[in-house]
Amino acid sequence: MTSSVSPRPSGDDPPSTTAGGASSASFVLSGCHVLTLNPQRDEYASGYVAVDGTQITEAGPGPVPERLAGARQIDASGCLATPGLVNTHHHLYQWATRGRAVDATLFGWLTELYPVWARIDAEIVRAASTAALTWLARSGCTTTMDHHYVFPRAGGDVLGATVESAAEVGLRFHPTRGSMDLGESTGGLPPDDVVEHIDAVIGATQAAIERFHDPSPGSMLRIGVAPCSPFSVTRELLTESAALARSSGVRLHTHLAETADEDDYCAEHFGCTPAEYLDSLGWLGGDVWLAHCVHLDDAGIARLAATGTGVAHCPDSNARLGAGICRTRALLDAGVPVGLGVDGAASNEASSLLGEVSAAARFARAVGGPQAMTAAEALELGTLGGARLLGREAEIGSLEAGKLADIALWRLDRLPQAGIADPVAALVLGPPPPLELLLVNGQVVVERDRVVTVDEQRVAESARRAGEVLAVLARGGRCWPRGDDPPRPPRVPSARADRWPAVAAGPAFGQDPAFCCHPLGPTFGRPSRLARLRRILAPADAGGPGPE
Numbered sequence: 314m315t316s317s318v319s320p321r322p323s324g325d326d327p328p329s330t331t332a333g334g335a336s337s338a339s340f341v342l343s344g345c346h347v348l349t350l351n352p353q354r355d356e357y358a359s360g361y362v363a364v365d366g367t368q369i370t371e372a373g374p375g376p377v378p379e380r381l382a383g384a385r386q387i388d389a390s391g392c393l394a395t396p397g398l399v400n401t402h403h404h405l406y407q408w409a410t411r412g413r414a415v416d417a418t419l420f421g422w423l424t425e426l427y428p429v430w431a432r433i434d435a436e437i438v439r440a441a442s443t444a445a446l447t448w449l450a451r452s453g454c455t456t457t458m459d460h461h462y463v464f465p466r467a468g469g470d471v472l473g474a475t476v477e478s479a480a481e482v483g484l485r486f487h488p489t490r491g492s493m494d495l496g497e498s499t500g501g502l503p504p505d506d507v508v509e510h511i512d513a514v515i516g517a518t519q520a521a522i523e524r525f526h527d528p529s530p531g532s533m534l535r536i537g538v539a540p541c542s543p544f545s546v547t548r549e550l551l552t553e554s555a556a557l558a559r560s561s562g563v564r565l566h567t568h569l570a571e572t573a574d575e576d577d578y579c580a581e582h583f584g585c586t587p588a589e590y591l592d593s594l595g596w597l598g599g600d601v602w603l604a605h606c607v608h609l610d611d612a613g614i615a616r617l618a619a620t621g622t623g624v625a626h627c628p629d630s631n632a633r634l635g636a637g638i639c640r641t642r643a644l645l646d647a648g649v650p651v652g653l654g655v656d657g658a659a660s661n662e663a664s665s666l667l668g669e670v671s672a673a674a675r676f677a678r679a680v681g682g683p684q685a686m687t688a689a690e691a692l693e694l695g696t697l698g699g700a701r702l703l704g705r706e707a708e709i710g711s712l713e714a715g716k717l718a719d720i721a722l723w724r725l726d727r728l729p730q731a732g733i734a735d736p737v738a739a740l741v742l743g744p745p746p747p748l749e750l751l752l753v754n755g756q757v758v759v760e761r762d763r764v765v766t767v768d769e770q771r772v773a774e775s776a777r778r779a780g781e782v783l784a785v786l787a788r789g790g791r792c793w794p795r796g797d798d799p800p801r802p803p804r805v806p807s808a809r810a811d812r813w814p815a816v817a818a819g820p821a822f823g824q825d826p827a828f829c830c831h832p833l834g835p836t837f838g839r840p841s842r843l844a845r846l847r848r849i850l851a852p853a854d855a856g857g858p859g860p861e
């Protein structure tokens with residue numbers, strides 16, 4: 314690349330393919346290896362990609378054609394151009410609870426973290442989401458979903474916070490309004506104080522669709538409906554959620570068949586497998602995608618294929634939790650649509666979408682041999698596959714005329730990658746290369762491996778503080794009016810988790826930001842105050858993961 318990589322497109326111009334087949338462009342990336350993932354799966358050792366406004370107008374081999382001579386030429390030699398990656402499963406808020414329960418199974422991990430998540434609020438979610446989205450962008454992601462299912466009563470507008478974060482970072486966003494209504498007292502896994510009433514869920518989900526969903530072509534924001542899982546949601550809520558999604562014309566998502574524990578739970582409570590359970594509720598269909606699906610039997614795979622139900626494969630999260638390895642080869646051979654997801658950052662501290670592309674290829678080969686998945690096939694799962702799960706395959710996921718200008722440009726001429734014969738293998742199986750440029754809707758989000766839409770250091774600091782204060786809140790910490798003595802920490806015995814001893818104390822931060830010790834509020838940032846709070850809240854039997 315030459316001195317300035319930024320095309321700085323206007324982003325407002327309409328596509329401009331002319332009747333004669335010639336096209337115009339505001340800029341052209343030239344001299345790069347191009348993996349198009351177009352219907353012919355064309356790959357050009359040296360080619361170009363032309364962009365006009367929000368759309369790709371051409372991608373082809375060789376030098377830039379004369380008809381595009383008027384467009385700004387951007388030398389992309391030494392780089393590989395791919396479609397922007399599409400993330401199909403995430404929980405952005407979990408960025409604030411990374412590094413907890415690192416050796417636990419899914420059910421153990423959830424049991425430890427549910428009470429902590431019960432203390433999130435809009436500011437914590439905003440800080441965590443912005444960090445998670447910023448890091449996603451750095452890993453080549455241009456479109457992401459989010460599955461948010463924890464809505465504390467005093468938490469404020471947490472879904473709105475994720476939407477604002479995505480707009481700030483500049484990613485195409487498919488948030489889902491999640492839910493849990495099956496608490497511990499009625500046979501579910503989550504504690505009762507993090508679940509909602511079914512009527513509240515349906516009302517809030519309907520409101521979220523009306524407030525945020527943009528079905529127009531090129532949309533940057535589309536809502537989905539996503540009750541959490543068979544072990545945290547009632548049969549009634551699963552059924553009503555599907556009805557609401559279908560009557561509203563939005564897509565439907567949940568976790569399924571993630572662990573052997575879930576198989577046991579479904580056998581005990583429903584007398585069938587997780588896939589059979591969802592099938593019995595009329596859930597499966599081409600408008601549905603399911604996270605994980607590690608423990609599907611042949612019959613389950615056949616039902617997903619027959620119904621067009623998609624799978625969000627999250628290999629690193631499955632490995633981190635010891636859940637197993639998804640049967641991706643069998644799913645693909647059966648014709649099941651498969652995309653990739655990083656899953657929440659609390660079950661996958663990396664949260665790198667390029668990392669998931671690599672893991673998908675390596676895990677498939679580890680269990681199925683070296684031909685179980687090619688590098689290009691793994692990249693296709695992370696692009697076109699994800700686009701299909703989100704219902705956007707006509708707009709994103711490949712580099713071809715008429716698609717939205719969501720493009721990743723990877724630099725492959727530096728020490729770790731230079732000289733690797735196959736650039737796609739270098740990207741998928743080699744070390745993560747620098748991201749020279751990331752365009753979303755024709756706009757620059759990453760330039761020379763730095764996100765340009767936000768201040769990365771400020772984002773990191775806010776996320777760190779959000780994580781610290783969430784830990785304090787989970788231990789029963791609360792704010793106090795400015796000038797008053799701090800309150801004594803509550804002494805509430807916990808029946809659930811000895812590592813979070815005061816989680817039953819209830820939400821405790823103040824509602825008036827002028828008097829709030831919230832991490833992102835006016836008083837919390839003072840180190841002496843934080844140090845004081847930490848001292849006060851340190852339990853006598855400190856053995857848990859409280860604020861360090």
Ligand SMILES: [Zn+2]
Nearest residue numbers: 568604656657
């Ligand atoms: Zn998940």
